[in-house]
Amino acid sequence: MTQTASSQATSGTELAAAEKPDVVAAVHATADRARTASRRMARANRAWKDKALLEIADALVAKRDLVLRANRKDVEAGRENGTSKALLDRLSLNPQRIDSLANALRDLAALPDPVGTVMRGQTLPNGLRLRQIHVPMGVVAAIYEARPNVTVDIAGLALKSGNAVILRGGSAAAQTNVALIGIIRDALDQAGLPADAVQSVDEYGRDGANALMQARGRIDVLIPRGGRELIQTVVNNAKVPVIETGEGNVHIYLDESADTQMAIDILLNAKTQRPSVCNTVETLLLHSGAEASREVLRSLAEAGVRLHTDQRATQLLPEGAAAAPATDEDWAQEYMDLDLAVGVVDSMDDALEHIRRWTTGHTEAIITNNLANAERFIAEIDSAAVIVNASTRFTDGGELGLGAEVGISTQKMHARGPMGLRELTTTKWIVQGDGQVRG
Amino acid sequence: MTQTASSQATSGTELAAAEKPDVVAAVHATADRARTASRRMARANRAWKDKALLEIADALVAKRDLVLRANRKDVEAGRENGTSKALLDRLSLNPQRIDSLANALRDLAALPDPVGTVMRGQTLPNGLRLRQIHVPMGVVAAIYEARPNVTVDIAGLALKSGNAVILRGGSAAAQTNVALIGIIRDALDQAGLPADAVQSVDEYGRDGANALMQARGRIDVLIPRGGRELIQTVVNNAKVPVIETGEGNVHIYLDESADTQMAIDILLNAKTQRPSVCNTVETLLLHSGAEASREVLRSLAEAGVRLHTDQRATQLLPEGAAAAPATDEDWAQEYMDLDLAVGVVDSMDDALEHIRRWTTGHTEAIITNNLANAERFIAEIDSAAVIVNASTRFTDGGELGLGAEVGISTQKMHARGPMGLRELTTTKWIVQGDGQVRG
Structure with missing residues (x-):
């Protein structure tokens, strides 16, 4: 991590x-x-x-x-x-x-x-x-x-x-x-x-x-x-080959069909379990028709998360909850703290568009019960890790069974996502013959 | 290629x-x-x-x-x-x-x-x-x-x-x-x-x-x-990730136990079949005890190969054959033409030492009938392709069964050796759950 x-x-x-x-x-x-x-x-x-x-x-x-x-x-x-x-x-x-x-x-x-x-x-x-x-x-x-x-x-x-x-x-x-x-x-x-x-x-x-x-x-x-x-x-x-590790402007998209309790559990875990690390969620996108939204925001506010909301998300805040208005800086920012940017979208298209614009390519998750939407999210999100119905905190070498990790690669060459021992190796071609020549 | x-x-x-x-x-x-x-x-x-x-x-x-x-x-x-x-x-x-x-x-x-x-x-x-x-x-x-x-x-x-x-x-x-x-x-x-x-x-x-x-x-x-x-x-x-392709200062080491006919066939193929490409041999190292040496040099000279020999290799040339004295420039050079640098070594250690000093990490081959030497060559040569008893011309995507190639990578990150279709992909981790959070 x-x-x-x-x-x-x-x-x-x-x-x-x-x-x-x-x-x-x-x-x-x-x-x-x-x-x-x-x-x-x-x-x-x-x-x-x-x-x-x-x-x-x-x-x-x-x-x-x-x-x-x-x-x-x-x-x-x-x-x-x-x-x-x-x-x-x-x-x-x-x-x-x-x-x-x-x-x-x-x-x-x-x-x-x-x-x-x-x-x-x-x-x-x-x-x-x-x-x-x-x-x-x-x-x-x-x-x-x-x-x-x-x-x-x-x-x-x-x-x-x-x-x-x-x-x-x-x-x-x-x-x-x-x-x-x-x-x-x-x-x-x-x-x-x-x-x-x-x-x-x-x-x-x-x-x-x-x-x-x-x-x-x-x-x-x-x-x-x-x-x-x-x-x-x-x-x-650097003039030597570099593997870029790190920055995670991690998104969770709460789909219309998301289960409320699952959404609360995942958001609390993804934001509050260890906010200072790169796989913590930084932006929550709420589908405008998602029933879970109000309860999720209430749970986050009660857990001490400072919410940065766009205009429509502000409407979903629990009575008396304070929130700062979300700006482009919030969408871009990796808070690595108990802060979360929250926006409302009208469709999965809008959610994908937002993520494409602001992601650092580390981890994005969808919470949904809609199979087609889950498949589309997996297919269209171009990040090292794409997660369906689980916490973004799982983007970690230990958690994913690699045992130990050098870091999380956010580039596409050589290693992508958690880098384990295998990613510290290269390969060699070994060709053994009995006198073969090329025709 | x-x-x-x-x-x-x-x-x-x-x-x-x-x-x-x-x-x-x-x-x-x-x-x-x-x-x-x-x-x-x-x-x-x-x-x-x-x-x-x-x-x-x-x-x-x-x-x-x-x-x-x-x-x-x-x-x-x-x-x-x-x-x-x-x-x-x-x-x-x-x-x-x-x-x-x-x-x-x-x-x-x-x-x-x-x-x-x-x-x-x-x-x-x-x-x-x-x-x-x-x-x-x-x-x-x-x-x-x-x-x-x-x-x-x-x-x-x-x-x-x-x-x-x-x-x-x-x-x-x-x-x-x-x-x-x-x-x-x-x-x-x-x-x-x-x-x-x-x-x-x-x-x-x-x-x-x-x-x-x-x-x-x-x-x-x-x-x-x-x-x-x-x-x-x-x-x-470049500030974007680059895959370095190309240069092949390719060596063949003729071990003491090399079979003469196999050595001739491989050398002629590796040098004369298509001299202008990166997997053609550029330096031949002869073990001082190898019986095949004189015949190999004779065949190469007869095939029109211009030999650049060190002092001891010059002694092995056929009567009347012309050769230029090999200098450090010859050891370093990728001729990509009908030229070949030739040196004599007293041991496999010396051959490995020479290769380490001058290789570009593309392809090296050994011609031998000694199992331990073959294994040692495979283990110690740090190049994209290591070949035993076959022509260096096989370092090629088509020949190695990749079908088509983008080039031969001589770097260690992401792709090494012939780069095929797979090397133009990256990977994505897909994690699917039912509400899992991290403990």
Whole structure:
């Protein structure tokens, strides 16, 4: 699950700066070490990789105090710099959070290995034996900010899928990341795998992040994780392949035939269970003939949701309920908070039109009992996830059975929706013959 | 199969120019029409799409003279501009070439439709029904140069996979492309599909190509096809997702245990059958203990192959055979001609090391009778295609059973190796429930 930081310690736009030759050389050297390590990682079988993940998990627990001491320094420095409370919360580790990071690695060890699985294969008429198999990407890089849990998450996912990884975790979490990466590298070494499979370029600051983005041919895929500004900066400046994760301006369309109780349950869950994440609903579109509408709005208002309503939706509000008038800014906005834009539409056409105009292509849901409308919604909505009669909160790797996720891809190339281990692999065609030539 | 033009009518570096607001607006309007058309294309079932492909094929044959007249103007203009003979040959159509374009469309109609195929699916413990299905990308763009056959190829592939496509075919083929695209659009209209599923931005020149590259959010994937310079310019300047196709610095490693006759057959096929394409071999590495070496070099020399040999390979040449000394430029070069760099290595380690240093990640082959060496080569070579005991010329969509191909991807994201219809799709997660919410 990708959380978007509304305020950021490292501003995205500041990432793009002039190249510094010495930093570029250092980052290239890091990438070259990663490439060498990636060759050993690609040949490591699942047993080795899982052993390493369990070693890292144990080491994190054993060296918890070291991590917490480092983290305290980052948090104190952040407080002195006037870092926002939300960001400080994301930055802070405690014993329970470290335990859950270790447990996530143990869960990862229990997942199947995507490497070596055969995607398709056949024997051709000329006798050539053909297989397309999943192989590691090679060198994966991640740019993120102020969230030390991402350090462990991404390192674990990259290792399990047979890759080497280069991390740029941002200055706000610098001390914590040094401690975490040190522990991970020691554990890799203990497990007989190359420590250079996990490296950081944090010491080179923003110039290091820039050099990573430009290192075409050295970095096989770059994954930005963080706020909108960070992701846009990476997407706009990177010369290496990027997978864009994140933004979810998620819609729920309440069809005329929607069941009232189901609608209330889904809306409350989709808006209030964890409003700060990307799969939370941001706009509710009510069919003008839907009976459920008034009850749904009443339940949302009672749950403390701040409603931003268009003129007709305002008419449906419970007596005395306050609502702000919805503007184009509301339709466009990913609140990631207890806010919800609400509009009334006269038809499914209008609902589809609205969604097409404002969606970020993450997740949209319909609540309906009309089969034709459900089918049409599935066919015509062009988003990573299309949901019928369930909460939008299910767009999540864990919930959808992928086990663990790198993020939610909102682009169409390579990975779409929750990215799991398989999405950190590429494929290789293997052709075996007995002297065949082309006629 | 991607052919690389060594001289180009449109230089790649000239593509990157300043933005012109009126051209940007026009290209955006084109992309918006493509988006609208893509929605109808995405819902068109296979029968409709195949009907359209057959209509286009028939129309190309019926209006052959119109196309040939337009093509003659382009060829004459090219001749006056001093365009190279190779490029003029690529640019020229004749009745047979038009027939084969039409037949390629008929073959495409016979291929299965990737749209709607289920990639994976399950019912989750909470009862949610989950499917990840293939859906069209949406709006595909292609930038290429002076090859009118690509116009028909890419349009056909995009339509069959349910996409709309925007073409930029370059000024050298402008008249021909106008004729071809007109025929295609009329046939689409006849078949009840939107004409705007195939559009061109050629009228906006290089500024149009630039605007395409920048149209993030409007273009789902951009495919450059052409020479190295064109592809590099697109890769370096595009803000939309790009699939890099092309360059093949292809290696064959002749292992100690290689069978002499098999080695001769494979090398002759891989080098001489069609030297101008990307899957032709460019470097031969001979194990110092391989008995086949002298005979292989003799056969290649007799076939008219110009050998560029390192010092030890020079010793293996037949009496009186001329060879140029191989330099780093030879190891790096994709000759795409009857030239071959030849080096001697003392071990498989040295061969792997050489390949890692110089490969473009397209195709590498080993000729061997040693099982362990074959397995090691498969495991350690990190290229789109790894071939054992067969010609490198098999790295081709048609040969590998994909039916038709967009190009050979040498990147690791989304598509690797021959890109067929499936690679012009993305996926969508469909989640169907009965009111499920997240706990």
